[in-house]
Amino acid sequence: MEGKCFMYVRLGLATPKEGMAEEALNYFRDVSIPVYDQVSGLLGAAGCINNEGQLMAWTTWANNEAKQAAMSEFQENLSGLAEFITEPPTILEGPMVAGQQYVMVPKDGEDEFFAEIQILVVIAILSMFGLLSIAFRSYFLPILILSALPFGFGGAVVGHIIFGKGLSMISYWGIGAACGVVVNDNLVLVDSINRLRGSGKHILECIVESGVTRFRPIIITSITTFVGLMPMMLEPSVQANFLKPAVISLSFGVVLSSSVTLILVPCLYLIGDDVKESIAQFKASIKSQISNKST
DSSP states (O other): OTTSEEEEEEEEEEOBOTTOHHHHHHHIIIIIHHHHTTSTTEEEEEEEEOTTSOEEEEEEESOHHHHHHTHHHHHHHHGGGGGGBSSOOEEEEEEEETTOOOOOOOHHHHHHHHHHHHHHHHHHHHHHHHHHHHHHTOSHHHHHHHTTHHHHHHHHHHHHHHTTOOOOHHHHHHHHHHHHHHHHHHHHHHHHHHHHHHTTOOHHHHHHHHHHHHHHHHHHHHHHHHHHHHHHHHOOSHHHHHHHHHHHHHHHHHHHHHHHHHHHHHHHHHHHHHHHHHHHHHHHHHHHHHHHHHO
16 A cells, blocks of 8 residues: 555644633534544544644545545534634645655645745845855856756756655755755865966866866765765655655755756856957957047
């Protein structure tokens, strides 16, 4: 049965009115559960009061179709519970798969997380851009260094596809870590090119020499990271499954983005230098024409 859905779970969390927790629980046990026992496709139902004083009521179904077919009767039976609770219950539901661990999160909580993570990503990128601009005294080099970040995200997506998993909140932890490694690799490569240019060498020679000298450290970093995380990626235990999305994001993100670093960054650096020289020549020609007209 491993890897296959064997039940569908629906959990309701409600806050009872003051002093009515026991009444709410008794209503669910004495009125709701006996009705649920007659519903086709229902595997079981139970309820309790948790440590925070909330009423927890959950039902398990043979599948989602069985749950959907009985929802009208399900909702009608719960309507009597409204007099004991302060507001409609928060509903968490989803399929359960054998051999895997699940953390159930309210839909609004998940939406809030992704909204916050988008804001934090923008802040992080702008902060890195500002710091790199100050360090290199350039607006082009920070963009060049940050250019491999999308490939880190792409590598994480590829890894999740290979392992048959969807992106989750835990996945973004690994994507953030992979982006840190990518920025470090690009920073080291670009800094090496700049130092060689300062010695008076031709730009093409600087790029080739930097690519050769930094090839081994960047590749070794990627391989050791991937190999070091492989045992956790292949570990089938429940404890490992919780962190596996982050590990997959980090390992595959680093591998893909590091490969891009050794190819894309030197090419973009050379293109940027050509564009800079073209702009300088254009400005010089304009100034020359202006000076000729003035004389």
